[in-house]
Amino acid sequence: EAGVTQSPTHLIKTRGQQATLRCSPISGHTSVYWYQQALGLGLQFLLWYDEGEERNRGNFPPRFSGRQFPNYSSELNVNALELDDSALYLCASSQGLADYEQYFGPGTRLTVT
């Protein structure tokens, strides 16, 4: 069974641009979580989608947004990129609202120059 996949592996953008990161959950999983792992800040929760709806949002500005598609894959968009947005972005999936175990993808390394 395939695990959580993320694309691209690496992404280099310049300040002010927009970045789009993609995540495909494990087959049968309906929940997708996004986390930011920035150097020195640890893992911070960004967004949670389940069955196409945004369930929860972390303490991030509105320029961080996303969506979940009917096939449960998800997209994270970061607008007006800032240097501090450089981080590893991790996606995790679970079987839904009653599943307490999250399985992570390999991440997308975003570098903003």
Add this chain to the structure above:
Amino acid sequence: AQTVTQSQPEMSVQEAETVTLSCTYDTSESNYYLFWYKQPPSRQMILVIRQEAYKQQNATENRFSVNFQKAAKSFSLKISDSQLGDTAMYFCAFMTGAGTASKLTFGTGTRLQVTL
């Protein structure tokens, strides 16, 4: 708000020895879940072990076991017979158990180096 504290930024252990990683947390909730995740240099986060707060019995997964002290809000991970492949960052994480699943709140991690 819940907080998770890992007070050991780095640890080292020799192969075949036992090591214990510490984690404390703060919450006012009575029902919650605790996890240990491993992040090797390949950066893929791997779930190592999970503990439900309502269970008194400590969770065990092969060479990995936890010491869950609910009153002390402590959740340590013991790795027995350490192997070179155990070299990784280890994160302790908390999830509220209030009805539905939720976000994970992570500690800052402990970097474990297993040496020959």
